[in-house]
Amino acid sequence: MxxxxxxxxxxxxxxxxPQRWYDLxxxxxxxxxxxxxxxxxxxxxxxxxxxxxxxxxxxPNLKAIFSIGAGVDHIFADDQLPDVPIVRVVADNLTQYMCxxxxxRVLDHHRQGAYYRTQQANKVWRDAHQPxxxxxxxxxxxxxxxxxxxxxxxxxxxxxVNGWSRGVRTMDGVSTFHGEDGLTxxxxxxxxxVILLPLTAATQGIVDHSVLARxxxxxxxxxxxxxxxxxxxxxxxxxxxxALEERILKEASLDVFEREPxxxxxxxxxxxxxxxxxxxxxxxxxxxxxxxxxAQMDAFExxxxxGNLVDPEVGY
Ligand SMILES: NC(=O)c1ccc[n+]([C@@H]2O[C@H](COP(=O)([O-])OP(=O)(O)OC[C@H]3O[C@@H](n4cnc5c(N)ncnc54)[C@H](OP(=O)(O)O)[C@@H]3O)[C@@H](O)[C@H]2O)c1
Numbered sequence: 001m002x003x004x005x006x007x008x009x010x011x012x013x014x015x016x017x018p019q020r021w022y023d024l025x026x027x028x029x030x031x032x033x034x035x036x037x038x039x040x041x042x043x044x045x046x047x048x049x050x051x052x053x054x055x056x057x058x059x060p061n062l063k064a065i066f067s068i069g070a071g072v073d074h075i076f077a078d079d080q081l082p083d084v085p086i087v088r089v090v091a092d093n094l095t096q097y098m099c100x101x102x103x104x105r106v107l108d109h110h111r112q113g114a115y116y117r118t119q120q121a122n123k124v125w126r127d128a129h130q131p132x133x134x135x136x137x138x139x140x141x142x143x144x145x146x147x148x149x150x151x152x153x154x155x156x157x158x159x160x161v162n163g164w165s166r167g168v169r170t171m172d173g174v175s176t177f178h179g180e181d182g183l184t185x186x187x188x189x190x191x192x193x194v195i196l197l198p199l200t201a202a203t204q205g206i207v208d209h210s211v212l213a214r215x216x217x218x219x220x221x222x223x224x225x226x227x228x229x230x231x232x233x234x235x236x237x238x239x240x241x242x243a244l245e246e247r248i249l250k251e252a253s254l255d256v257f258e259r260e261p262x263x264x265x266x267x268x269x270x271x272x273x274x275x276x277x278x279x280x281x282x283x284x285x286x287x288x289x290x291x292x293x294x295a296q297m298d299a300f301e302x303x304x305x306x307g308n309l310v311d312p313e314v315g316y
Contacts, residue, residue, distance in 0.1 A: 006030075007044025007297060010037040010059065012051040013068070021047065021068065024290035029297070045297055053078040064306060066293055069284045070094060070146065072310050073199035073231060086310040087296060091289055095149045097282035098196070101229055102150040103157065105253040105275070106138055106192055109225040110159075114251055114273055131220035133158035139190025139215075141207075142197035142230055143169045143176065146282070150194065162189055166202075166314075187214035192225045198316035199231035207235035212243040223250030229281040232257035237268060244273055255281040 009025055011018055012034035025031045025047065034051070037043055039058045046056050047066045056062060057080040067075055067088045075086060108114075112128050119126060138154050140147040143163035148171060151161045155173050163169060163176045164186040170176050177186035187193070193215055197203045207228065215224035226249060228235050237258055243249035253275040254268065260279055268274050300306055310316060 007063065007301065008032060008040075008042050009297075010034060010040070010043045010046045010055075012046060012048045012055060014050045014052070016049075021286045021290060024286050025294065028294050047293065048075060050074040051078060054080045056080075057082045064297075064300065066296075067310075068286070068289065068293075070282070071198055071231060072316060073233075075310075076200075076312075076315055081312075085306050086312065087293075087306050088308050088310050089284060089289055090145050090308045091292060093285060093288035094282045095146055098146045098229060099150050099153050101255065101277075101281035102194055102196075102227065103153050105227045105229075106154060106159065106194070107157070108275070109192055109221065109227075109251055109253070110136055112221075114275070118272065134160060135220045136160065136191050137162055137189055137216065137219070138192045138194060139164065139186055140194045140196060141186075142195060143171075144196070144198075147194070147196040150196065162186055183211075184214055187211060188216060190224065191216050191219035191221055192227065195226070195228040195230040195234055197230045197234055199233050200315035202314070204233055205236055207239075209236070209239040209243055212239065212249050215249070217248065221250060223247060225250050226252040226254075228252075229255045232260060237266070241267060241271070244271065251275070253277075255279055 006029050008030045010032050011022055013021065018033065022031055022033055032040065032043060034055065038055060041060045043059050044061060044063045045066060046062060047068060049068045056065060062082055062084050064084055065075060065086045070089045072086060072088050110133065115128055137160040139162040140151055141164045143165040147163060151163060151171060151174055154161050161174045163174050164182060165178050168178050195207055240252055251273040255277045256279050262268065268276060296306060
């Protein structure tokens, strides 16, 4: 009996060097590195990050698209996508990185890191009032894989946790809200807002001045804080800066920006109450992600369904 040939992969990555992905995927399959492979009928799968628009629709026998990240907005930026399944990353390694980032930033705002860093720079020895964690509510906007995992860690640290999602989601110990109607009560009950939404047509620009103004203003931290580790185009940077100046926002931790890299002239860089990381909260590490991706292709070729599928109707 002949063993069926294993599907070939087109690797289309822009913005960083694809070599490690190429090396790891090539251990098991024939990989074509874009710009080679255009219109190649022997290609079954595309593994992509910000692919060139239009290239995927010209692969006549493409069977599935694999995102190398949890988010897929970079795929939907292409308005000529073929009608094939899109698989995104759901992986313990990535989830753990994001959980660490969220806990790190929540604890820094909670334990007044910005205040003490300023004091240290000025050699000032003065302690600040420290509220207990259970008096502080962390609201997670985007209560999916990453948000729910972070919620469990934050509960273990003793915080009160709120979650907001599109559909109804529940979790023991968490106050959950959903949809448009749930947004204001969710925000009103939140001291530290963590953004872990996908970027879609419905969520673009959602973190604006009106959202920030609805955060709990009389909470124990002396003002609400924002943490965005989802996507930069979920927020409006001018609104964040305005809210900081108006003091309706006390501090912000931003990992993602409307335009990346963040422009040198952005006032966010030097703002004393803003903490910046360069889209590094949860990096897709091919050493952990390539093998499960190849295993999914093997399973698919044995006739098993693909997992972690994206719904193109909602865009995530
Ligand atoms: N900064 C980084 O390094 C980094 C790394 C990885 C991922 N990310 C970002 O994190 C995002 C989340 O990843 P994930 O794996 O947790 O995604 P996920 O499992 O798909 O969860 C998304 C959550 O957002 C909710 N949501 C989507 N659209 C909504 C809307 N219009 N209104 C209200 N809630 C909405 C979903 O609601 P339902 O539960 O009702 O579906 C779900 O709870 C990714 O899309 C990516 O952009 C960033």
